Amino acid sequence: MKKKLQQLLKQSLASLVADGVLDILVDDIRIDHSKDKTQGDFATNIAMVLAKRAGYTPRMLAEKIVATLPSVNEIERIEIAGSGFINFFIASDSSLAVIDKIITKGSRYGCSNFGNGQKVLLEFVSANPTGPLHVGHGRGAAYGATVANLLRALGFKVDCEYYVNDAGRQMDILTTSVYLRYVKIKGDKFPNSGYKGDYIFAIAKKISGVAKLDIFTNVCKDEKDGGDKEKHIDDLIGNCKTLLGDDYKTIFDLAVNSILSGIKSDLSSFGVEYQKWFFEQSLVDRGLVKSMLEKLQMAGNIYQKNGALWFKTTNFGDNSDRVVVRDNKTSTYFASDIAYHSDKFRRGYDKIINIWGADHHGYAPRVKAAIKALGFDENKLEILLVQFAHLFRSGVKVPMSTRDGSFVTLQELCREVGIDAARFFYVLRKSEQHMDFDLDLAKSKSNENPVFYIQYAHARIFSVLEKAQIHKPYTADLTLLKNQYECDLVKQLNRYQDVLQNAACNYEPHTLAYYLRDLAGDFHSYYNNSEFLVKDKILRQARLSLIIAIKQILSNGLNLLGVGAPDKM
RNA sequence: GUCCUUGUGGCUCAGCUGGAUAGAGCGGCCGCCUCCUAAGCGGCAGGUCGCAGGUUCAAAUCCUGCCAAGGACGCCA
Numbered sequence: 001m002k003k004k005l006q007q008l009l010k011q012s013l014a015s016l017v018a019d020g021v022l023d024i025l026v027d028d029i030r031i032d033h034s035k036d037k038t039q040g041d042f043a044t045n046i047a048m049v050l051a052k053r054a055g056y057t058p059r060m061l062a063e064k065i066v067a068t069l070p071s072v073n074e075i076e077r078i079e080i081a082g083s084g085f086i087n088f089f090i091a092s093d094s095s096l097a098v099i100d101k102i103i104t105k106g107s108r109y110g111c112s113n114f115g116n117g118q119k120v121l122l123e124f125v126s127a128n129p130t131g132p133l134h135v136g137h138g139r140g141a142a143y144g145a146t147v148a149n150l151l152r153a154l155g156f157k158v159d160c161e162y163y164v165n166d167a168g169r170q171m172d173i174l175t176t177s178v179y180l181r182y183v184k185i186k187g188d189k190f191p192n193s194g195y196k197g198d199y200i201f202a203i204a205k206k207i208s209g210v211a212k213l214d215i216f217t218n219v220c221k222d223e224k225d226g227g228d229k230e231k232h233i234d235d236l237i238g239n240c241k242t243l244l245g246d247d248y249k250t251i252f253d254l255a256v257n258s259i260l261s262g263i264k265s266d267l268s269s270f271g272v273e274y275q276k277w278f279f280e281q282s283l284v285d286r287g288l289v290k291s292m293l294e295k296l297q298m299a300g301n302i303y304q305k306n307g308a309l310w311f312k313t314t315n316f317g318d319n320s321d322r323v324v325v326r327d328n329k330t331s332t333y334f335a336s337d338i339a340y341h342s343d344k345f346r347r348g349y350d351k352i353i354n355i356w357g358a359d360h361h362g363y364a365p366r367v368k369a370a371i372k373a374l375g376f377d378e379n380k381l382e383i384l385l386v387q388f389a390h391l392f393r394s395g396v397k398v399p400m401s402t403r404d405g406s407f408v409t410l411q412e413l414c415r416e417v418g419i420d421a422a423r424f425f426y427v428l429r430k431s432e433q434h435m436d437f438d439l440d441l442a443k444s445k446s447n448e449n450p451v452f453y454i455q456y457a458h459a460r461i462f463s464v465l466e467k468a469q470i471h472k473p474y475t476a477d478l479t480l481l482k483n484q485y486e487c488d489l490v491k492q493l494n495r496y497q498d499v500l501q502n503a504a505c506n507y508e509p510h511t512l513a514y515y516l517r518d519l520a521g522d523f524h525s526y527y528n529n530s531e532f533l534v535k536d537k538i539l540r541q542a543r544l545s546l547i548i549a550i551k552q553i554l555s556n557g558l559n560l561l562g563v564g565a566p567d568k569m
Numbered sequence: 570g571u572c573c574u575u576g577u578g579g580c581u582c583a584g585c586u587g588g589a590u591a592g593a594g595c596g597g598c599c600g601c602c603u604c605c606u607a608a609g610c611g612g613c614a615g616g617u618c619g620c621a622g623g624u625u626c627a628a629a630u631c632c633u634g635c636c637a638a639g640g641a642c643g644c645c646a
Contacts, residue, residue, distance in 0.1 A: 030586090034589095036589080036590090039589075045588060045589095048627080051626080057626090058626075081589075082589040083588080083589070083626070084588095085589065130646095165646060170645080170646060306644080310644095319571085319572085322644095323643085332646090333645070333646045358639090359640060361572085361573050361574080361640080361641060362572075362640090363641085385573085388640080390639090428583095430582095432573095434574075434575060435581095435582095436581070441595085449608095450593090450594065453608070455608085456606080456608050457609090459608090463605070463606055465605095466605095468605080506586095510583080514583060514584095524610065527605080527609075527610080528607095528610040528611080531604080533605055569606075569608065
């Protein structure tokens, strides 16, 4: 309908251009769903936008536009209002048609081929495998999964990917932490920088047949003893590696695998599925980091300084050059990441989306710089930042640190508030909004979570249909739907398609969540003010058709958000 | 110091590609189940849209400056 109106307006403007009223044809004609029913169904501000250029007052220009507008059946009437808005009132049978469309298409309603099969790579969460996923990670997981669902609904071909950082120093710290828990040094002889969580003990318990050695000989003092905690842990790692030999790798693999399998199952039960788990180590194994460095070197983008190799990212928009190989000859995380991104580009995607925590925003320029330097199109890369979720308990902020072992896991959260509520809660805030997650509130008053409000509407409709013994769709005389509640609902249903498209294209799942709540709200009002199971069979059928359509949209929308639509509550 | 994000009723947030009287939930107060699920509905109270300028027919929305909160500025990942 929106498109149709744009088309008509375009024709009208074209004829005004021909008459010399306007000097130029504009392409971008904005059509909005009217907020207020007295303002019709759709409105455009085009007359106000063009008034000055045409030399008329907005209202006068609006008159001219309306006068030259071709008349079509779908438009019942047109009004000029306010300072020059043109309001369109859509013929009711045209609006009502949406009900049949929804019922016919069912769970496919809302899907389109807008994306035209374009291939999208969506990377999200990618938390280091040094501990279980916690509440902070949940937001990225819920957001990413929902964006994927939305894009797929619009006809994009989306691959979700998790980048596993299994090659850095943190993994060595993890391995050494596990070994120390296995050895069980008496007292509190555990490094400040080690991973202190209880899950480390659980992994350590799985080790058998490895010698229990003292790795504290000849190490730098820890911080609490007046030393350097970073040097301390590095020395411990060194001892651990040399003393354990092959057993080190065994413990390393055990640690990574147990943590990773936990992450995988947590995400899976959170309703988040990945097409690919990409290991940083695989880049090294395949020699991609090395070949990438060679490529940059040949292009003259690498120089040596203080014993390290630097990538001249400042040539490509970064504000400082970056080290890719340290003076101890090990390559940096950034080096792997360049190789990773060039691998992503080589895989032939039309769009590459990275969802990162907001703390990584400063990292974006150097990645984009690398992409440019390697000759890829940096416009294909979209970096979406998700702000942190701060967890509060009894009004006090709960620190979230994997290293210190102080965190609430995603699994615990789901157990306490339920998966539906958690998924919905995360996605209800726009991603760049700093989010406060009050655990006590979420737990003690979980019934007040808006997700139940929406699910309740769905369950209520199911219950009505069950009472009416309606199990399959049928046709009805929809023109009987004309009270105010029904008009509002029909209008709301007509918005769904646009809501989906906007939510997907702008990567804003929260707009869908708000839409669903509005729709549910309109339904609840209707429910409390109109009877569905009336004696008049024709009217009953019409009303039931309407609520069947509502139920379908609630279900479709909730599904996209990764939330269930229960029949009974 | 530089850069990013945020600042909207008591609280948590929508609205921000400029538009028609600034919305919702929670909390507070008052009503509604002999009737399809009261996890619901209706009503009331409550807002200088951080502050100050500017652009425009029109600014919560765009621009500038300032204030406040969070974050980023590593040979960490």
